[in-house]
Amino acid sequence: xxxxxxxxxxxxxxxxxxxxxxxxxxxxxxxxxxxxxxxxxxxxxxxxxxxxxxxxxxxxxxxxxxxxxxxxxxxxxxxxxxxxxxxxxxxxxxxxxxxxxxxxxxxxxxxxxxxxxxxxxxxxxxxxxxxxxxxxxxxxxxxxxxxxxxxxxxxxxxxxxxxxxxxxxxxxxxxxxxxxxxxxxxxxxxxxxxxxxxxxxxxxxxxxxxxxxxxxxxxxxxxxxxxxxxxxxxxxxxxxxxxxxxxxxxxxxxxxxxxxxxxxxxxxxxxxxxxxxxxxxxxxxxxxxxxxxxxxxxxxxxxxxxxxxxxxxxxxxxxxxxxxxxxxxxxxxxxxxxxxxxxxxxxxxxxxxxxxxxx
Amino acid sequence: xxxxxxxxxxxxxxxxxxxxxxxxxxxxxxxxxxxxxxxxxxxxxxxxxxxxxxxxxxxxxxxxxxxxxxxxxxxxxxxxxxxxxxxxxxxxxxxxxxxxxxxxxxxxxxxxxxxxxxxxxxxxxxxxxxxxxxxxxxxxxxxxxxxxxxxxxxxxxxxxxxxxxxxxxxxxxxxxxxxxxxxxxxxxxxxxxxxxxxxxxxxxxxxxxxxxxxxxxxxxxxxxxxxxxxxxxx
Numbered sequence: 212x213x214x215x216x217x218x219x220x221x222x223x224x225x226x227x228x229x230x231x232x233x234x235x236x237x238x239x240x241x242x243x244x245x246x247x248x249x250x251x252x253x254x255x256x257x258x259x260x261x262x263x264x265x266x267x268x269x270x271x272x273x274x275x276x277x278x279x280x281x282x283x284x285x286x287x288x289x290x291x292x293x294x295x296x297x298x299x300x301x302x303x304x305x306x307x308x309x310x311x312x313x314x315x316x317x318x319x320x321x322x323x324x325x326x327x328x329x330x331x332x333x334x335x336x337x338x339x340x341x342x343x344x345x346x347x348x349x350x351x352x353x354x355x356x357x358x359x360x361x362x363x364x365x366x367x368x369x370x371x372x373x374x375x376x377x378x379x380x381x382x383x384x385x386x387x388x389x390x391x392x393x394x395x396x397x398x399x400x401x402x403x404x405x406x407x408x409x410x411x412x413x414x415x416x417x418x419x420x421x422x423x424x425x426x427x428x429x430x431x432x433x434x435x436x437x438x439x440x441x442x443x444x445x446x447x448x449x450x451x452x453x454x455x456x457x458x459x460x461x462x463x464x465x466x467x468x469x470x471x472x473x474x475x476x477x478x479x480x481x482x483x484x485x486x487x488x489x490x491x492x493x494x495x496x497x498x499x500x501x502x503x504x505x506x507x508x509x510x511x512x513x514x515x516x517x518x519x520x521x522x523x524x525x526x527x528x529x530x531x532x533x534x535x536x537x538x539x540x541x542x543x544x545x546x547x548x549x550x551x552x553x554x555x556x557x558x559x560x561x562x563x564x565x566x567x568x569x570x
Numbered sequence: 571x572x573x574x575x576x577x578x579x580x581x582x583x584x585x586x587x588x589x590x591x592x593x594x595x596x597x598x599x600x601x602x603x604x605x606x607x608x609x610x611x612x613x614x615x616x617x618x619x620x621x622x623x624x625x626x627x628x629x630x631x632x633x634x635x636x637x638x639x640x641x642x643x644x645x646x647x648x649x650x651x652x653x654x655x656x657x658x659x660x661x662x663x664x665x666x667x668x669x670x671x672x673x674x675x676x677x678x679x680x681x682x683x684x685x686x687x688x689x690x691x692x693x694x695x696x697x698x699x700x701x702x703x704x705x706x707x708x709x710x711x712x713x714x715x716x717x718x719x720x721x722x723x724x725x726x727x728x729x730x731x732x733x734x735x736x737x738x739x740x741x742x743x744x745x746x747x748x749x750x751x752x753x754x755x756x757x758x759x760x761x762x763x764x765x766x767x768x769x770x771x772x773x774x775x776x777x778x779x780x781x782x783x784x785x786x787x788x789x790x791x792x793x794x795x796x797x798x799x800x801x802x803x804x
Binding site: 214215216217218221225241242245248249252324325326381382385386387388389471474475477478550552553554555 | 585586619646698700705733734792793794
């Protein structure tokens with residue numbers, strides 16, 4: 212199959228099918244409703260199911276149930292919808308179930324707006340729901356990468372028996388780019404017989420699979436949390452992904468930026484290079500686990516005077532950048548979050564200001 | 571072969587087929603030929619990547635652009651400006667109505683039926699065979715039927731718009747031309763024009779085509795790219 216032209220939202224739907232996920236439960240919300248529109252047409256063609264819940268709260272528990280029964284299942288939503296699902300996300304993480312969540316972020320807080328934003332960084336990487344859980348968070352910057360990350364998300368969710376979130380912004384969902392899919396499914400579903408509730412299948416075998424999140428005994432709950440922590444520690448070792456751009460030269464400023472915002476930064480880096488200014492760009496592809504070591508190493512380069520986190524939020528990822536840099540360089544922030552994506556010129560000005568001030 | 575379109579033209583097509591880019595470039599092309607042009611954005615479904623983004627450049631070329639009221643510009647509310655009905659009653663030499671995608675986006679046309687039907691507009695369906703659901707003739711015809719039912723208008727002609735945006739090469743245009751030419755024969759409609767990125771227009775063998783070529787100077791771009799400067803190019 213050759214390339215076709217797709218919106219990010221359509222590519223998300225097709226990628227899930229190619230990953231062998233035939234269960235999609237969702238509730239429409241701008242700017243991700245095209246996933247539901249696409250799958251309403253495509254799921255019947257492949258024998259799959261798209262079921263619209265009566266709300267995002269209901270969808271969260273439909274996912275919980277289907278995942279508990281061992282089905283590959285996913286949903287898509289946008290910021291306020293993810294807030295409504297957050298209770299279920301905590302339960303799903305506690306019950307150690309593989310579910311893929313896609314958040315195509317819009318402006319917030321509250322109803323906010325319907326244009327692009329990256330304001331849900333904290334929600335995705337630091338919680339959202341209650342308790343000591345983590346999501347594995349992937350942040351694509353192109354339609355092709357969105358498709359690949361969706362296809363990658365299902366096996367990762369099953370590897371860790373933990374929810375995985377794709378964190379994109381409204382632009383990722385809405386923009387069109389050429390995209391290519393593999394002809395064959397990339398991953399077979401994993402063996403879930405040791406934990407999935409399978410109805411009558413295990414009756415009489417002496418073994419019963421139970422999906423639960425209640426541990427009243429303090430030692431049992433502590434052990435449960437230690438078990439979850441060991442999974443998150445393993446993610447920190449095995450799943451860090453990032454992209455380096457112009458990090459070989461003697462850059463004076465290091466930009467850290469993710470998602471579509473990083474595409475703007477890339478253009479700014481190219482333009483500044485043409486003007487004789489060297490700027491490095493590090494793009495985290497996983498937000499949890501955050502590429503702490505890579506950011507620290509890039510910031511520590513002798514030519515690098517300062518680091519700037521550029522994001523469509525009022526400064527969220529910048530806290531992880533500060534954690535990575537550990538005070539060895541000053542860390543700054545630039546961003547906007549009304550819906551207008553900063554332009555390459557605005558990014559260039561922010562970087563030039565840093566250079567001029569010697570900050 | 572030159573594009574000679576005048577009158578009221580409604581642009582329809584499946585979601586993401588390139589209606590807005592075609593509408594903008596058709597408006598510019600005809601304006602440069604000295605025709606008076608008005609353009610209305612009727613996409614009530616989706617506020618991303620719309621005519622409004624090219625409003626300033628179009629205004630400077632003397633094209634009258636009718637958009638939803640400014641305070642609703644970034645909403646996804648079904649608000650139709652009463653100015654649109656006025657535009658149909660008092661059209662320019664060329665009046666282009668850019669509808670939203672699919673049958674859902676075309677539904678707005680039914681609400682204008684009382685003014686639109688008597689004006690006997692040309693209804694052009696934009697086809698990009700490199701988009702999902704319109705890779706086959708059957709898919710294109712299905713979309714056509716759905717749009718016609720929702721819009722209460724019959725499609726009167728086809729526009730070929732095969733492209734992969736920045737990755738488009740002449741072979742895509744040529745294959746797309748043959749695809750939409752055969753589709754036009756199958757459904758018994760005229761092939762009104764076929765688009766190509768302006769920088770590839772000379773490489774498509776369009777001299778041998780049965781229809782004219784509309785060069786596309788891309789206006790709807792992501793924030794890290796620049797649209798073609800229409801004013802400088804004019």
